[in-house]
Amino acid sequence: MSKLTLEQEALRRRTFAIIAHPDAGKTTLTEHILLAGGAIRAAGAVRARGENRRTQSDWMKIEKERGISVSASVMTFEHNDKMFNLLDTPGHEDFSEDTYRTLTAADCAIMVLDAAKGIEPQTLKLFEVCRLRDIPIITFINKLDREAQDPMALLDEIASRLQLDPAPIWWPAESGNRLRGMVEMGTGRFQPYAKKPAGSAEDVPHPDALPLAEAAQYFEEGEHAALVEARELVEGGYPAFDRQSFLEGHMTPVLWGSALRHFGIDELLAAIGEWAPPPKTMKAHKAPPAGTRNPAEPVATTVEPGSTEVTGFVFKVQANMDPNHRDRIAMFRMASGKFQRGMKLKVQNTGKQLSVNAPIMFFASDRELAEDAFAGDVIGIPNHGVLRVGDSLSESGLIRFAGLPNFAPEILQRVRVKDPLKAKHLKKALDGLAEEGVTQLFRPEVGSDFIVGAVGQLQFEVMADRLGEEYGLEVIFEPSPWAEARWIGGAKGDLEDFMGKYRGQMARDIDDDPVFLAKSSWETGYVMERFPNVAFTKTKERG
Ligand code: G4P
16 A cells, blocks of 8 residues: 555656657657657557557547557556546547547657758647646657757757757767767766668667766767767757756657657656646536536635545547447546545546446556556546546535536538438437547537537547447548537626527537538638627537
């Protein structure tokens, strides 16, 4: 049994996600972080695990066919007295809202850049989400074993495009074929790089680090002196790392390496352990469940990671991993307390109580029943549809966390089932997928269509695939007349007036909240101007 206090347990948690443009090396880095953390023994295991999962359940063939990762999951490992929870975010450019929501469960992000490419479009998008949520960022510049851009140009790009102060922790000595290693800015420690011998499949271990002054043997003519000089220049030219500034989102420590060659990975893991923040105090509301008689007004409160009540929120639901059992696993991020198996938790918005008898911890090679868990941890809670994305759970049932956003979809399509006899099943299946957050579902007030909304085209493919595999429904997507959707809010009278005038363009989402469907962004602008007392919003915070 652990003798640590709740606070100490929380303090040793590091819950983080990796953000990257596709191909920058997120998967490879994940694998090598797990390797460095002792969670797996051989590289290749992450993919193998993926294959295994697919052959077990086959629920996402698409993932395999397209060689992309669509589903987000979590991997937990313990290293040097710290518990690391690595959240996996989908990397494809048509990434869904999953990515955004996964980031709501992360306390820190590792931003991976390809050293030859620098900041790419998807990096920027993901970075913006992190900034919005005040998630501090550690930068890892990958693929040094290939010809890279000038390191200073890369740092300048971070500074100018992200408005983030880069603080180099290490400095690379060349790249590609000429990569010699890297020097630690503060200490002057040099970590040599061992090149893979030509034609060899085997990796050679990198030699031990040593003071730069004693490392001349690792360099060719003039290179050693050049690195000594570069270090001085960089020291004068960039700010020293300041943890406070990093935690506040103004500064990013920059590390370098090659995920593929396991170079710079131990250093990265050490940096995460040392600098990434433990779970923080979270803003919440104390509120009785909806439908309570004489409901009291929600009261703003905060939840300390070390407080005794178990609280947290569901940021993802993975359903039908085993199609024979229509099971659903809710990914529950803990905000406080000590969870113990068998505990009863209440869902804030419905008041439903749940005995959590078979919670799952996700380790890289295995899944285990979670006996206990603390703030920062993510456990999987199997359930039959009781839990939805955005739900807050706690012992009292009174704590509600805000901030799990739904984003206005960028594509809206009509969905029809090929076999008209199955129309009834379609409704149920669409509800299920919408509750999971795969796609959004809108039911127009007029007519019997289902309008499905997504942030990216890929979400429709995933959806069609899953409707076929899991529900036996062959569906057709058709263009809809709608280009945009906006949630509406305001005083009752104003809303009724607006909804009456635009009844043919009104719909309801799965929470039964009213949504305005516009034919164009011009129309959205037009109605916004005409109805200044109605708020038209692009995001909806659930919970
Ligand atoms: P992603 O998840 O961000 O999309 O990237 P992933 O790790 O799949 O890496 C994309 C490609 O980049 C892979 O090559 C991978 O081997 C390579 N890569 C990742 N890190 C490094 C690195 O540090 N150095 C070099 N040279 N390459 C790296 P691929 O050919 O597309 O796939 P594969 O056949 O090697 O699996």
